[in-house]
Amino acid sequence: MNTLLPTSIVGSLPKPSWLAQPEVLWSPWKLEGDALVEGKQDALRIAVQEQSRRGIDIVSDGEQTRQHFVTTFIEHLSGVDFENRQTVRIRDRYDASVPTVIGSVTRERPVFVDDAKFLRASTDRPIKWALPGPMTMVDTLYDAHYKSREKLALEFATILNQEAKELEAAGVDIIQFDEPSFNVFFDEVQDWGVAALERAAEGLRAETVVHICYGYGIKANTDWKATLGSQWRQYEESFPLLQRSSIDIVSLECQHSHVPMDLIEILRGKKIMLGAIDVADETIETPEEVADTLRKALEFVDADKLIPSTNCGMAPFPRDVAFEKLSALSAGTNILREELAVAQPSLVS
Structure with missing residues (x-):
């Protein structure tokens, strides 16, 4: 796309209260059968409309048709x-009850392709679809079959690649892999994590993104962040590997985090999807705050490679807060676009 500083969201938006309980992760559906199918599509349609109305350039589904960014994909696989x-222990931070791998994992049918086709038919804008990354899938399960995180991750990567190719054929422009585990298991990232990610993205013509964050704004994550000190340098472990990888775009959080902005320099040459909206605080950013975050990033990434975004998903927020934050993201981006139009007119011509 030709838009300078195209805006996007990382993942989830809050679901309507008639579809699922608000402000809760893994919230059960309130509808069943055909009514649930219709309700999910209505929610997806609203998510598209709100993103468009509030100036988001790269539109996604807001994860309206899934309960959780990892387990909904896994639910559709055999062997689990x-x-x-x-x-x-998830992400080495909190305990969760998870399903068990009991045999060879296989994908017998597409998981999100019909939803992606519905999204494609709902907007003329570029669309992005998020899938869980292989390492994060492994970290959200109990493995009683492979007995090897690496083997299971590579199996998942092959399955993800099948799904990604069908999403691409359905008209998805950008495919995102969510890998919060990359901020935790540094040895594994180096040993096999990036290789598994590249296998998941192999052969795609659609642009690819890896999203690495510090998690939703839930207590287990905010408690963990409080232990990380005044500078969060976890990205220093994965960025050099990702800079050399086949992945096109790296998505990271910056707004109100302790991530040193200059770490982005490690990724020079890659596109950067920069989190300029905090998902751990319901306070609505001002447009100037957003513009200031993006301005600082331009020291380390060229303007034509910067994609303003959210730090992470916003499922736990009240809907009005999430939508107002989208408006702030686009308003702050517009401030910077106008500045660049004066300073570097060739960028916007």
Whole structure:
């Protein structure tokens, strides 16, 4: 697309209260059967309309048709038992009851392709679809079959690649892989994490994104952040590897975080999807705050490679807060576009 500083969101938007309980992760559906299918499509339609109305250039589904960014994909795979659950430590931070891998994992049918086709038919703008990354999928399960995180991740990567190619064929312009685990398991990222990610993205013509964040604004994550000190330098571990990888875009959080902005320099040459909206605080950013974050980033990334975005998903927020934050993102981006039009007119001609 030709828009300078195209805006986007990372992942989830809050669901309507008639579809699922607001401000809760893994919230059960309030509808069933055909009514649920219709309700999900209505919610997706609203998410598209709100993004468009509030100036978001690259539109996504807001994860309206899934309960969770990882487990909804896993639910559709063979070899995973959701009745046989085990408690595991997720992201080395909190305990959760998760399904068990009991046999070879396979994808017998597309998971999100019909939803992606519906999204494609709902907007003329470029569309982005998020999938869980292989390492983060492994970290959200109990493995009683492969007994190897690496083997399971590579199996998942092959499955993700099948899904991604069908999403591309359905008209998806950008495919995002969510890998919050990259901020935790540094040895594994180096040993096999990036290789698994590249396998998931292999052969795609659509642009690819890896999103690495510090998590939703839930207590387990905010408590963890409080232990990380005055500078969060976790990205220093994965960025050099990703700079050399085949992934086109790296998505990271910056707004109100302790991530040193100059770490983006490590990624020079890649496109950067920069989190300029905080998802751990309901305070609405002012347009000038957003513009200031983006302005600082331009020291380390060229303007034609910068994609203003949110830090992470906004599912736990009240809907009005999330939508107002989208407006702030686009308003702040417009401030910077106008500045660049004066300073570097060739960029916007």
